[in-house]
Amino acid sequence: MRDLIHRRSLMAVVLLAAAGAARAKAAPDALAPDFTLRQIDGANLRLGEQRGRVVMVNFWASWCGPCRVELPQLARLHDKYRGSGFLLLGVNIDEDAAAAKALAAKLGITFPILLDSKKEVVGAYDLNAMPATVLIDRDGRVRHLHRGYKDGVEQVYEQQVRALLRE
């Protein structure tokens, strides 16, 4: 009987540990939580398949004022470094994809826009700010987290992207 109890409590501990692991957040030097999302043009894109490139994931929404200010800066960054192994992914969390499409067209955004209308990926990353930007190195590890947007932060982004591209 005692043996059975021990075995069951061990199982409970293992189950709880597994539940904790499933809720892995984005943290510096940890592997970036993988996701697959539909792009605005219909094709799927998986983060895990982008290994070998420096990836910046930016969470944005059309209802978020600072995101609207930040997006054109990010588009410039993407256009400048896209040929050097840099990929920018804009994860939109609007409930209505049409709003994302309209704003992307208005701002002339060229980088891939992924639709997370159920807010599963942004919830998994759990960055507690909007906009939120994650910089991932060529090995798929999170290197820099940026919460919110402040004027001039795009220069910091550029320095960090250049440093990661040189590695």
Added chain:
Amino acid sequence: MLACVWLLTIGGCAMPQPWVKPHERERLADPILQWQGDLLSSKNSQHVRDIREGARGANGVQGGGCGCK
């Protein structure tokens, strides 16, 4: 066995979170939830009030409910 049940019960609970996360504020960021209908004219009248009363501040929190830091 009791310890096992206790562990499983506690594992199912999460700390209560009464706040809304920044990425969940889509409805709250709606312009209709602003206190003032016209932001520009309300800023103007606020400025006039500041000058006349010689006092300023304590007019509520600036921002659109987006939760952006």
